[in-house]
Amino acid sequence: MTTTVDILAEKGEAVRRASRKLASLSADTKNRALSGIAGNLIAQRENILEANARDIEAGRSSGLSEALLDRLLLDTARLEGLARDVEKVAALPDPVGEVIDMQVLPNGLSAGRVRVPLGVIGAIYESRPNVSIDISALCLKSGNGCILRGGKESINSNRALTELVRSSIGEAGVPEDAVQFIDSTDRALVEGMLKLKQYIDLMIPRGGADFVRYVGEEAAMPVVTGGVGVCHTYVDRSADLEMAVNIAFNAKTQRPSVCNALDTLLVHSGVAATHLPAIAHRWSRAGVEMRCDSRALSILGPTQGSAVVPAGEGDWGQEYLDLIASVKVVDSLDEALEHIEKYGSGHSEAIVTGDYTSASRFMKEVDAAAVLVNASTRFVDGGQFGLGSEVGISTQKFHARGPLGLRELTSYKWIVQGNGQVLG
Amino acid sequence: MTTTVDILAEKGEAVRRASRKLASLSADTKNRALSGIAGNLIAQRENILEANARDIEAGRSSGLSEALLDRLLLDTARLEGLARDVEKVAALPDPVGEVIDMQVLPNGLSAGRVRVPLGVIGAIYESRPNVSIDISALCLKSGNGCILRGGKESINSNRALTELVRSSIGEAGVPEDAVQFIDSTDRALVEGMLKLKQYIDLMIPRGGADFVRYVGEEAAMPVVTGGVGVCHTYVDRSADLEMAVNIAFNAKTQRPSVCNALDTLLVHSGVAATHLPAIAHRWSRAGVEMRCDSRALSILGPTQGSAVVPAGEGDWGQEYLDLIASVKVVDSLDEALEHIEKYGSGHSEAIVTGDYTSASRFMKEVDAAAVLVNASTRFVDGGQFGLGSEVGISTQKFHARGPLGLRELTSYKWIVQGNGQVLG
Numbered sequence: 001m002t003t004t005v006d007i008l009a010e011k012g013e014a015v016r017r018a019s020r021k022l023a024s025l026s027a028d029t030k031n032r033a034l035s036g037i038a039g040n041l042i043a044q045r046e047n048i049l050e051a052n053a054r055d056i057e058a059g060r061s062s063g064l065s066e067a068l069l070d071r072l073l074l075d076t077a078r079l080e081g082l083a084r085d086v087e088k089v090a091a092l093p094d095p096v097g098e099v100i101d102m103q104v105l106p107n108g109l110s111a112g113r114v115r116v117p118l119g120v121i122g123a124i125y126e127s128r129p130n131v132s133i134d135i136s137a138l139c140l141k142s143g144n145g146c147i148l149r150g151g152k153e154s155i156n157s158n159r160a161l162t163e164l165v166r167s168s169i170g171e172a173g174v175p176e177d178a179v180q181f182i183d184s185t186d187r188a189l190v191e192g193m194l195k196l197k198q199y200i201d202l203m204i205p206r207g208g209a210d211f212v213r214y215v216g217e218e219a220a221m222p223v224v225t226g227g228v229g230v231c232h233t234y235v236d237r238s239a240d241l242e243m244a245v246n247i248a249f250n251a252k253t254q255r256p257s258v259c260n261a262l263d264t265l266l267v268h269s270g271v272a273a274t275h276l277p278a279i280a281h282r283w284s285r286a287g288v289e290m291r292c293d294s295r296a297l298s299i300l301g302p303t304q305g306s307a308v309v310p311a312g313e314g315d316w317g318q319e320y321l322d323l324i325a326s327v328k329v330v331d332s333l334d335e336a337l338e339h340i341e342k343y344g345s346g347h348s349e350a351i352v353t354g355d356y357t358s359a360s361r362f363m364k365e366v367d368a369a370a371v372l373v374n375a376s377t378r379f380v381d382g383g384q385f386g387l388g389s390e391v392g393i394s395t396q397k398f399h400a401r402g403p404l405g406l407r408e409l410t411s412y413k414w415i416v417q418g419n420g421q422v423l424g
Numbered sequence: 425m426t427t428t429v430d431i432l433a434e435k436g437e438a439v440r441r442a443s444r445k446l447a448s449l450s451a452d453t454k455n456r457a458l459s460g461i462a463g464n465l466i467a468q469r470e471n472i473l474e475a476n477a478r479d480i481e482a483g484r485s486s487g488l489s490e491a492l493l494d495r496l497l498l499d500t501a502r503l504e505g506l507a508r509d510v511e512k513v514a515a516l517p518d519p520v521g522e523v524i525d526m527q528v529l530p531n532g533l534s535a536g537r538v539r540v541p542l543g544v545i546g547a548i549y550e551s552r553p554n555v556s557i558d559i560s561a562l563c564l565k566s567g568n569g570c571i572l573r574g575g576k577e578s579i580n581s582n583r584a585l586t587e588l589v590r591s592s593i594g595e596a597g598v599p600e601d602a603v604q605f606i607d608s609t610d611r612a613l614v615e616g617m618l619k620l621k622q623y624i625d626l627m628i629p630r631g632g633a634d635f636v637r638y639v640g641e642e643a644a645m646p647v648v649t650g651g652v653g654v655c656h657t658y659v660d661r662s663a664d665l666e667m668a669v670n671i672a673f674n675a676k677t678q679r680p681s682v683c684n685a686l687d688t689l690l691v692h693s694g695v696a697a698t699h700l701p702a703i704a705h706r707w708s709r710a711g712v713e714m715r716c717d718s719r720a721l722s723i724l725g726p727t728q729g730s731a732v733v734p735a736g737e738g739d740w741g742q743e744y745l746d747l748i749a750s751v752k753v754v755d756s757l758d759e760a761l762e763h764i765e766k767y768g769s770g771h772s773e774a775i776v777t778g779d780y781t782s783a784s785r786f787m788k789e790v791d792a793a794a795v796l797v798n799a800s801t802r803f804v805d806g807g808q809f810g811l812g813s814e815v816g817i818s819t820q821k822f823h824a825r826g827p828l829g830l831r832e833l834t835s836y837k838w839i840v841q842g843n844g845q846v847l848g
Contacts, residue, residue, distance in 0.1 A: 371840070396646075418799030
């Protein structure tokens with residue numbers, strides 16, 4: 001009988017072996033493999049869509065919500081988008097072998113750092129089949145092997161996609177074992193993965209706050225945690241009205257289901273009477289429910305009707321991932337900073353202001369992966385920041401913070417070249 | 425009754441509070457505090473030396489070895505050296521606030537990363553009192569608070585030194601609570617520190633391999649592990665004789681008690697008959713014991729007498745920290761690479777070669793924090809690499825690899841500045 005431990009150890013051995021070869025592949029070979037994946041996503045779409053249809057059918061009969069079914073769904077347009085994303089990763093510079101800094105020391109030694117892959121990345125993620133492709137592509141380009149474990153509702157899609165990835169890279173001369181898929185919905189395999197310290201160098205958990213915390217506590221290897229964004233936008237006393245309305249509207253409604261969407265609006269009391277109703281007016285037309293503190297309630301209550309309700313204590317620090325926002329009136333920048341420190345998750349925090357000192361203090365004092373002045377939190381994204389796609393957004397300070405692109409999947413080694421130097 | 429938990433929580437709260445102020449101190453203030461420490465190490469030397477004398481006396485009566493007593497000892501010359509090291513840290517550029525990369529995106533947003541402190545560093549270290557000063561200085565300059573726990577034999581010295589640090593920085597307007605000393609030899613406090621995830625952002629364990637592994641497994645917060653150096657020097661077939669002798673001699677004997685000293689010499693069989701006796705000759709005059717495989721033994725045995733003994737299986741992968749080396753004859757670069765992969769600790773690995781391809785392959789294929797060509801492994805050091813002093817040498821790939829200087833004690837945040845941009 002094959003046990004959980006056997007399955008994992010076998011995949012671990014295989015990907016570790018493959019990762020040694022990956023580390024020294026040329027960018028040309030890796031890019032050819034990526035183009036192969038992109039091409040096959042189109043060429044083999046019937047096969048992928050058929051597997052995905054089985055997941056959708058199973059999801060529907062087990063009562064998955066429409067929102068979750070939509071995350072699970074693949075169609076020709078989405079496959080084409082996915083193929084374009086893979087081509088974009090191919091077009092990015094190869095991070096491996098990059099010389100980060102190299103100096104000639106007074107004794108003639110040349111010493112500096114050269115970027116190398118981390119080794120093997122483990123990823124455990126929600127039922128979004130596109131993630132299997134995104135992470136495979138970024139790991140391949142950065143010279144890392146990967147072990148993938150997607151959500152159980154997407155198992156047929158993920159099996160088809162990872163088989164496509166393995167055969168595509170094999171054709172390009174890259175070891176197929178560089179990408180391993182845990183083809184089982186057995187929860188024990190997740191626990192087993194977290195103990196595979198000898199095979200997995202970094203674990204990336206994606207999903208809800210509880211799951212990410214669980215992985216952070218249980219994993220034997222380093223973990224990059226993140227993805228949970230309790231994002232505030234603070235409208236300063238000096239904020240331009242139109243700018244505040246546009247930014248709050250965009251941050252809340254452009255795509256409410258993602259981690260960099262607005263959760264809490266803080267408005268300075270000096271402009272609450274003008275700016276808050278204007279924001280609420282745009283929001284209410286988009287169907288945003290506003291959970292207000294007593295001061296916001298007294299300003300908005302009479303005008304906005306049923307979209308405005310009193311906030312409970314649990315609304316502060318809540319990530320909604322939906323058309324809901326909590327709203328609070330504050331008397332100063334300091335009060336806004338204190339609120340953000342207490343309730344923020346260290347993801348993305350924005351200020352709308354016309355005041356130089358307020359902007360400077362906000363940038364300096366807010367302790368988050370991304371701090372924005374006069375811009376929507378929705379910009380906090382590896383693609384927007386020029387990193388290509390991302391495997392996630394880190395809210396920790398260790399190793400990498402913010403969007404995790406190719407560079408964040410690497411380490412470095414020191415290279416010292418001499419001609420006989422000894423230490424005096 | 426004050427419990428272990430109370431003591432640690434109190435110090436944790438205090439240093440966390442102080443660390444928030446530290447993050448925004450100007451370089452001028454931090455440098456003034458560092459100069460104060462340096463000055464007081466000289467001005468208050470009587471007090472420090474008196475405390476150290478008590479540690480030395482206690483160590484002597486408890487039978488500490490001469491080598492350990494030497495590590496524990498402070499004298500006027502050592503205090504002066506320590507003061508100079510602190511002044512060197514003051515002279516280094518402030519890493520905090522450094523703009524790592526900043527670009528203007530096509531939509532007019534300016535986005536990039538700015539360096540910030542990690543927060544609070546925990547350090548648990550051997551009975552070397554100078555470490556209390558080195559780590560305090562590097563943490564202060566990088567804007568981090570620290571909680572220090574030194575070896576029990578050095579408790580009087582560490583108490584005096586950390587009191588000096590706290591009062592010196594206080595005089596310069598830096599919160600004294602930025603530096604916390606665990607003034608107890610109770611082992612339970614070490615275990616307690618490892619659980620203080622809410623107060624300590626990074627733990628740095630220093631000491632033997634077992635202790636470092638224990639901390640890596642037990643700590644709730646991120647850990648930088650390292651310090652264990654099983655260092656190989658491979659003398660290639662094409663190695664210059666004199667260069668090989670000088671490098672092997674320096675790497676083994678210049679300071680045998682440190683982690684970047686040579687442990688194992690690998691010599692290509694094509695030059696073993698000439699190079700090995702020449703190296704052994706220099707080594708034996710310095711008192712180096714050579715633990716040889718059978719081929720090295722047959723070359724050296726007859727000529728070197730009692731300094732040459734057969735190696736046991738436990739000699740491969742052994743860190744000696746003493747005038748002992750294991751010696752092995754190999755038939756190829758590949759065999760050397762395999763040996764290093766199997767037995768190395770990922771610290772510092774060197775090749776002596778005149779061959780371009782051998783040098784290139786060694787640099788590319790050896791997976792270690794530092795890889796050296798034609799240079800002594802003794803150069804792997806933060807001071808040598810221009811980082812100033814170091815808090816340790818990391819052998820992990822995550823976050824930081826090799827010497828840990830100021831930069832490695834920082835993280836970054838993304839700063840995005842706009843004028844009303846929203847995501848389309």
